[in-house]
Amino acid sequence: MHAISLAKPRGLDVVAQRARLTGSSLVAPALLLVIAINILPALYGFYLSLHKVFFFGNEGFVGLGNYVELFRDPFAWQAIGRSLLFTFAALAVAVPLALLAAIGIRRLGRWGSVLLTVLLVPWAMSPIVVALLWKWILVPSPGGLVGAAFNAFGLPPQDLLTDPLLAMPTLIIVAVWRNFAFATIILIGGLGQIPRDLYKAAAVDGLGAWESFSKITLPLLAPSLLIVISMLTISYFNEVQLIIGLTGGGPIRQTNTLAYLLYHTGFVELDQGRGNAIAAVMFLINMGLIAIYIRILGKQSGAAA
Amino acid sequence: MKILSRASLLIACLLAGIIALGPILWAASTSLKPTNRIFAVPPEILPQNPTLEHYAKLLAEGVHWAFLNSSAYAVVAVLVALILGATAGYALMRYPVAGKPAVLLVFMGTMAVPGFAVLLPTQMLATSIGLHDTWSILPILYAGHILPFAVWVSRSHFATVPRELEQAAEMDGYSRAEAVWKIVIPGAKPALLAAATFGFLHCWNDYVTGSTMVDSPELRTLQVALIFFQGFHGRDWGSLMAGVIIATIPPVVVFLLFRKFLIGGFADGSVKG
Structure with missing residues (x-):
């Protein structure tokens, strides 16, 4: 600080210094709160x-011990696999659905x-409330909504949430039901920015509906699609409330994603050292995903310019 | 051909509407049925003998206190985030700020990373400074969660209000703060309302923060109270669905009231910044 002010003794005039002081002090409360609530806890x-931290007691430095243990645990690897499956399967359902809805909504006027x-x-609903609601929809009884549907086809009601094969797809459907429409908003905005003349020109050139979709809509929608995908x-990678409410990671760990494993290890088993190691791994994966998308987005806008 | 595609579009939309709202309406219907009709086969779509007994039961269990807690936490957090966020957003746009690129990075970075990953250390820090299980912990944390977004939205939208308008107001004898209040804030009102709506939904819809930061029953949020209620009365679907409806009304009403700003802001990309 001193060195800087000595280097430019007369460069900074009083007015600029005062403006800088005002600006910094106006930003300070927000900055301090964000650092206290988000950054300090992360560090x-x-x-x-x-x-080694167990039940709020710090039992001493173990270096990378928690991480080594974590990566030796086959269940942790399984959780990473479950997270990726949940995330990308939900994406594969949600994005086409959101796009379809966006196109339909624009046509409807x-x-x-x-x-x-x-x-x-x-x-707009709370994920935990959505979980409670769907537990009732899925209740394995002919008096339940899904149970009645099974009944109508002459099948006994299935408990989809405790079936090892069907629990994950059920969870994915509920997750997509809750939030795919949010992606639709952004896609509607993206579609609105595509010039209508392009479609007219394509029609003149004799391009069919599918060709004008794949040659005009998709490439020009790419930036919005990438925002939606990221x-x-x-949101899916960090989803934990739906899983807490619907399956609790079960049956036999089929829906035990990394986010749920963090919740269970840290808040139920109270193995807080290890829980924080899982959080750090999740943080790195989050950062990695964001970096990949920013890279792709950057390339996209670079190509467009 | 044209008529056919128009008709199929309408049918698809109707179907989409039923899939979106059907489960919620089914929950509403269940919440109004007497307990002995809830498992009727085939299911009664509309309650034959509607009753409010499940809502009465929830009230007897004190659900209104949890409802008030959730409302108070959310409103305080949104107000704090908007005031601090608008102040910081304005300064970041109009004033020189020490270390501005780093400050912007802090706000952007914390916006991108979900709060869930830092919940565990937050719980330990809150415990060690005596804030765990107090009235203040949830509003403080919620405000911290939604603040980066509020800063970002304010900053990008204040930029659309011409500085000349502010200066004109100052020439008319207003102080700078008054000029901001009379000119800049109203100019960015749609974006600020979008941020407020988004923030309210974040706070109201939270479960994990609420369930890990307070233990006392009288401090619980509505979502946490519902899960506790489920723990005690797991099969009482009538009351549980009454709880679902009570917990769903505030965020849906807020969303419906402010949807114009929310949808508008996200569709033109401006709320994203």
């Missing part, structure tokens, strides 16, 4: 991940905005 969590509002109602990836 403290990393510190704890290097210690005035009624389209009504439909969009309707589709967004589940998104937002949904991060």
